[in-house]
Amino acid sequence: MTTPHPVPSAVPYAVVPYAPGAGPSAWPDELRRIARPEVLERWGAVDRTPHAPRLVAVPGDGGWAAAALVTARPGTAYAKIVDAVGDVPAAARAVVAYAEEQGLVQVVWDGWTVSGEDAAAAGFAPLRPPLPGGTDEPAGPRTGYVRWTAGEGVAEPAYYRQSTHFSCGAVTALLAQVRAGVVRPESLDRVSELTLWRDATNFPACEPVGLGVAVRRRWPSSSVEVFLDTEEPVLLDHLDGDEREWRAVLQRASRADADRLGVPVHGRRLSPAELREAVEAPGRCRHVLLLVSLATMQGFDVPHWVLCHGTVPGAVVVEDPWFNTGAGETWVDAHLLPVADASLDAMSLLGGEVRVRGAVLIDGG
Template sequence: MTPTYTVVPYEPGAWPEWLRRTAPSDVLKCWGAVDRSPHAPRLVVTHDGDGAALLTARPSTAYVKIVDTVGDVPKAVDAVLSYAYEQGLAQVKWEGWTASAEDTAAAGFAPLRLPLTRGPGEPGAGYVRWLDKDGGIAEPPYYRQSTAFTCGAVTALIAQTHAGAGTADPIGRQAELTLWREATNFPACEPVGLGVAVRRRWQTSRVKVHLDTDEPVLLSHLSESEQEWRAVLQHASRSDAERLGVPVDARRLSQLALRRGIGQERQHVLLLVSLAAMQGFDVPHWVLCHGVVPGAVVIEDPWFNTAAGETWVDAHLLPVPDASLDAMSLIAPGRFRGAVAIGRPLLDPPGIDVASGQKEARAVRHVEL
């Protein structure tokens, strides 16, 4: 059988002669404007050389992104789809630099919801095609965290908006920083403190924390004196969780239980992961797990690496293989796993004094996750 495409290594600046003839100079300038090497850039070229696409993808994920196409666009996209199916991927995305709505629709791509905020130099459109015949995930809004430390707060806000719980204010910097202030262990949000903040903010939400260690977490990079007072705050968060009826499950959350919670029980799970596999640096980071497809969990990552050519298109509706997510959610030191599961509303929510964190003195019916 004649191959329908060829994969060509991407070497910015050292463009093949056929590509120089095919691609406008401004397109090649855009392609070479950033160092895309962390995300395995490659060119997929049609067998007759009439069309080509520049592809990238985060490591340890189950998608590929069309950065741009040149030449015969339908042929180039067909070649990419063939490549993606043969790689066993869950999804192909397409950044809207030069793609037309007509071309994307004809190729079976659906438009992505535009992010709530968008910075300069980011695409004004994005598209997705799920490769499984039963694919398709309910799409939450996308919001990029505005600081280096508010990922936990942002994932909670997105989860609650997606679930229809609503927020006092629209998702934005004020809501982001306000919730972070309620949840922070200075500056990170540890699992129990984040779970408590979610319950206080949304009293009808069913919240369960998964944390398979009794030790303080996310403190190893600090000096002993800095660790000490943050450990006191983490202990206080556990006391608050007990008073508010937020269970803290000390058993390790399994990948099977995570998938079941999202897929069957309609939970939104805030999951603590290391960015070592996806970005190359071992930093703890909160992501939102909100959908499942065969072999992968779909997440929202509130941060993306513009220096490596990432945009909101990468971080939104991002499928991560089960094994990859399982590995990256074991956090060092100690290889613990931390998560906050947010389920359907309580049938009879506890009355909570937000200022003091105390239950009202009345009987309540608590429904566990």
Template sequence: MPSPQGTPVKSVVVPFEPDTSPSPLGRLGYEVPERWHTVDRSAHAPHIVAVPGDEGGDRAAALVTARPHTAYLKIVDAVGDVPAAVEAVVAHARDRGLVQVKWEGWTASPETAAAAGFAPLRPPLSPVEDGAGPGTGYVRWLCDGPGTDPPYYGQTTHFTCGAVTALVAQAHGGTLPWEALDREAELTLWRDATNFPACEPIGLGVAVRRAWPSAPVTVHLDTDRPVLLDHYTEEEQEWRALLQHTSRTEAGRTGVPVDPGHLSLAAIRSAIGRREHVLLLLSLARMQGFDVPHWVLCHGVVPGAVVIEDPWAQAAAGDTWVDAHLLPVPDSSLDTMSTLSADRFRGAVAIGRPQQRDASSDEPADE
């Protein structure tokens, strides 16, 4: 909703520190939701975007956060003159060169969000625990969006991210019905792919080929040594390394190519342009603050960023499925995140479109 005469809304941006109650909140005169104070959001750069009023107070304010090294902002809540607060956040995002603003649906109605130029996000297919996130969310792209949205499904264990990204890729591609995305499917695919408990790239690629024989699958892994084992003892590494060797043998037997070259960001963009899906292994150190290997799905591109689905959100930091769904990550950040361990290897699984589709399947799937 534009301001009168199309003039930009003036705003003040200050860090949000719950214990010190920033001055914009003190002057606002509106009730601030308790959720602003009950979660430690410090890892995601929380700040207040406030719109000054005519008589010294503040007309509106929004609590805004975002994962580090990404290309979006998220409105947790807006209070006061909500349209003015949201307009100020959008202007703030544009000033920072970001490509997207999201809005958690704790208090925002579909009508208010639509009036501000936001589209509803599809609700997650996996249940959202009480307090772990809103039931609804909204998105506004500040550039041309990436196209058809995949369903969002959050992993239900700490170790099934690889299986979930593969399932979401197949649902987005029209190979798997959305309603088939459930915990049984998640655990079944993980059991076939796991290196106990993680899914390494070759094992995951072989499991995808077994589950969907008509889907072209290519594993990209630019090291020939076993991966994701550095934190285990030598004895624990030995039998897991043997399983990874078995995965390589099975890849050769089933016709799953293992490309030893380094997969570039340009190649990932090209694959997405061909309507392929790329399951990418990265570290959560830059986005979440801890160096844990994790699978995400690369499914869209926008100027300067790749759009991913992250099946995991850190509820303790105020991070929700709204952050993890349709998440734009700058190319340079994604390049750094997906260069792993001292060997600086990259692991990915590219899934193409099923080979048996005829020419009519060139039309986008009706989702």
């Protein structure tokens, strides 16, 4: 974790709209004078519109002294510097000032062009490189940096990207156990990911009870509790007929397995206060696997598991094992991701015929 550095109260900057899809020739002259062509080419290579891209520019003599391209997932409490150009320290100071004025708790920085020395001088700490994943899709820069503007941050876990579109539940459980010291980081790979998914899946999704049962079977010494505010089968709204029914049979079997293994299934939601209390518990290594909709953060309403592992003032810090490269995201967007309490609570209400909230609480011991 890193201690926030003070920022001058009057850092001059201007926020300039970003023109999605514009080539380098369409950028303002002030920007093209200080940014290398290859940087501008990367900025315009994807449609960053879903992440509210903007330029934070620092005025100078006769133009801009510095600028940074800034993005962030909707519904979150951070800002990301994609690149800073010109006077890099001045650009970093401006973005931090902007983030503080917006009430954001964190600024992260893709390591495309910034040196470790320049990042450290601006008060940013290096992030751990992500663990090797089971997908060939590029994860972004090998390095990234973080600076907390509220609180002292949280202990940094390992980051691993899921290798399929449906194994998020298994990956969050494995990441929780890595952080608890139950699983070695180097053993988190595609084999372990898909093996746990196979034990937990309701084909192809992992529903809360089945996931909790799979975790308890894999690690009998870990305490597991499931919170699910319905007794009906879940995550089946896209199916009907026999395709729905046989999955419902498996969910009923998972409930019987939970009873036999002593895994409590609470027929209610895990409240925001309880979630925060669980991951803040001193001297304990407790984690919450939370089922959320990606409608706010990504624009499509599909269920997805994230790992809640820490808190800062006003926000819960999560690991998201998936990120959208098509919108310019990298692993830096999904790692140590702060989400305001109210926003996370809203994300955890899944739509469909049955509105549900689901979570799995793991105490690694």
